[in-house]
Amino acid sequence: MDRPLHFDSLLIHGGSEPGPAGATSVPIVQSSSYAYQRAEDLEDVFRGRAVGQVYTRIGNPTTEALEKRLALLEGGGTAIATASGMAAITTAVMTIVRSGDEILASSSLFGGTFSLFRDTLSNYGITTRFVDPLDLEAVAAGVNERTRLLFVETIGNPKLDVPDIPALADIAHAAGIPILVDSTVTTPYLADGAQLKADILTYSTSKYINGTGTTIGGVIIDRGVFNWNSPLFPHFETFHKKYRAFAFTARARKLVHKDVGACAAPFNSFLLTEGVQTLALRMDRHCSNALALARFLAAHPKVAWVSYPGLEDSPHHAVATKLYNGRYGGLLTFGTGDKASSFQAINGLRLAKNLANIGDAKTLVIHPASTICADYNIEEKSLMGVTEDLIRVSAGIEDSRDIIDDFKQALDAL
Numbered sequence: 001m002d003r004p005l006h007f008d009s010l011l012i013h014g015g016s017e018p019g020p021a022g023a024t025s026v027p028i029v030q031s032s033s034y035a036y037q038r039a040e041d042l043e044d045v046f047r048g049r050a051v052g053q054v055y056t057r058i059g060n061p062t063t064e065a066l067e068k069r070l071a072l073l074e075g076g077g078t079a080i081a082t083a084s085g086m087a088a089i090t091t092a093v094m095t096i097v098r099s100g101d102e103i104l105a106s107s108s109l110f111g112g113t114f115s116l117f118r119d120t121l122s123n124y125g126i127t128t129r130f131v132d133p134l135d136l137e138a139v140a141a142g143v144n145e146r147t148r149l150l151f152v153e154t155i156g157n158p159k160l161d162v163p164d165i166p167a168l169a170d171i172a173h174a175a176g177i178p179i180l181v182d183s184t185v186t187t188p189y190l191a192d193g194a195q196l197k198a199d200i201l202t203y204s205t206s207k208y209i210n211g212t213g214t215t216i217g218g219v220i221i222d223r224g225v226f227n228w229n230s231p232l233f234p235h236f237e238t239f240h241k242k243y244r245a246f247a248f249t250a251r252a253r254k255l256v257h258k259d260v261g262a263c264a265a266p267f268n269s270f271l272l273t274e275g276v277q278t279l280a281l282r283m284d285r286h287c288s289n290a291l292a293l294a295r296f297l298a299a300h301p302k303v304a305w306v307s308y309p310g311l312e313d314s315p316h317h318a319v320a321t322k323l324y325n326g327r328y329g330g331l332l333t334f335g336t337g338d339k340a341s342s343f344q345a346i347n348g349l350r351l352a353k354n355l356a357n358i359g360d361a362k363t364l365v366i367h368p369a370s371t372i373c374a375d376y377n378i379e380e381k382s383l384m385g386v387t388e389d390l391i392r393v394s395a396g397i398e399d400s401r402d403i404i405d406d407f408k409q410a411l412d413a414l
């Protein structure tokens with residue numbers, strides 16, 4: 001082909017090469033290590049004089065096929081596939097910050113990321129300041145001489161707020177620091193990293209990239225646009241000299257990803273490469289089902305409130321429309337007034353599954369205050385928008401009439 005493929009075709013063909021015996025799906029190379037005939041050959045690979053595999057913690061052909069495809073979906077750059085979304089975030093953050101540095105993070109985060117910043121990285125001399133990502137003045141005021149990273153989610157999970165990421169990127173760049181964007185909820189189908197001015201992106205591929213709830217995985221995308229040649233980042237100096245725009249990828253691959261060892265398993269990379277092929281079709285259905293359900297819930301007498309950026313009266317509608325091309329994702333939240341009635345509503349659902357995940361083909365619900373956010377105090381819950389009656393719904397790709405019927409019968413019974 002002499003012209004670049006469009007996004008929906010890249011989902012299927014991006015980076016793919018013919019497999020053995022004409023196989024059209026990516027071969028699963030289930031091998032820990034790779035043998036070389038001569039000692040000199042392996043030395044050449046280790047020293048970077050020849051291209052080759054060494055050990056699956058460092059690289060694997062099945063995982064490389066996934067990485068190539070995911071990088072192409074972000075318009076180029078490089079990708080590092082990891083064991084989970086948390087592994088992607090941890091590896092990316094540890095590549096950038098060192099002991100004594102500060103992270104400025106959105107206060108509207110997935111609970112695992114919040115805990116990584118608040119509870120884990122704080123033990124290693126890395127401090128995180130949390131700030132409302134919608135308050136641009138507070139974000140600008142939150143940057144100080146120790147800040148080395150701005151971290152934000154495209155659509156906060158579970159708050160479902162939609163920060164103006166290009167405006168946040170401008171603040172980060174004016175301070176000479178990168179912005180790392182977690183695009184798990186939007187995926188590259190809704191969110192274009194270049195339009196967001198993101199330097200680095202991460203996704204939990206366990207969600208929409210996989211699509212059927214079979215696999216845990218994550219990815220780090222380096223768009224190769226941040227200038228790491230800066231006195232704020234002396235630890236990038238040698239990597240920048242050799243790898244220039246891709247100093248981040250080099251530092252991550254040669255140090256943190258290799259040393260932390262949270263690599264993708266080859267079989268998981270295969271499942272993710274299969275899953276990503278239908279991302280566009282599935283995301284359209286997730287989005288339209290979420291909108292249909294949000295509209296239904298907004299009109300139901302037992303529902304106290306509904307939050308979905310796709311609703312015209314949502315305070316996030318305008319920014320989401322501008323950034324995500326008229327699509328608003330598959331997540332919505334609603335409340336029935338108190339915890340007891342929320343539990344009753346969840347218990348009454350027959351189709352939707354009550355479990356801790358998002359982005360599955362199946363419709364999922366959870367009561368975050370008593371589960372994924374149970375460890376947080378009242379102030380933290382309120383920062384994350386988690387009320388006692390909040391039910392988070394991850395709209396699946398079933399027929400919307402069946403989803404709505406399910407919620408109708410559960411809510412009518414309250």
Ligand SMILES: Cc1ncc(COP(=O)(O)O)c(C=O)c1O
Nearest residue numbers: 084085086110157184204206217
């Ligand atoms: C926005 C977001 N980021 C990161 C993660 C972590 O991903 P994983 O569970 O694959 O580690 C999740 C998981 O729910 C998430 O929702």
